[in-house]
Amino acid sequence: EVQLVESGGGLVQPGRSLRISCAASGFTFDDHAMHWVRQAPGRGLEWVSGIGWNSANIAYADSVKGRFTISRDNAKNSLYLQMNSLRTEDTALYYCAKDLSPTLTGGTFESWGQGTLVTVSS
């Protein structure tokens, strides 16, 4: 059974940093691209970032480009999102999602975690 378990969320002040993680199991991690998708309270879904199976290809939404860094460790079956210079508008539930494809450009989110809540507030 595919499992994606996010962790590391919490309350952080504007301008500070936070790193969230996603532990994957139940599938061959390095056969799939991975993504972060967020959902602000009471709002819809917004794709944040994606990474190909071997980390060679990475992309970001314009709203986070230059502030967030996605990475993965295939040996540890883990996905990460380093978030710097956080803003109040980054407050959201952050989901980890497994792509059907190994490449970043696949874009079909086959499995999702339950999310980790990031709250940016002073």
Place this chain on the structure above:
Amino acid sequence: ERVMTQSPVTLSLSPGERATLSCRASQSISSNLAWYQQKPGQALRLLMYDASTRATGVPARFSGSGSGTEFTLTISSLESEDFAVYYCQQYDNWRPFTFGQGTKLEIK
């Protein structure tokens, strides 16, 4: 950026009725469209990809159609567990991947 627009925002129907949810793309996305279901407290679920291919384990009462800019998700006969929020998403252009704003399917 491909802008995805879903309609209606809210759909009120009774169990056993047919549900038709629409999704429109701001420019052609071929058949590069997925549908997701979101229920409170549960992980998001992929229902459909490539516009009309059911994901693993999705019941046959769910069907998808369309190409280009107009897409439809149909639930032929609603069951109680189908009441949820549904999102469409395009993956024709990954810069960036974009979602519709969602349709809430509620019990009438």
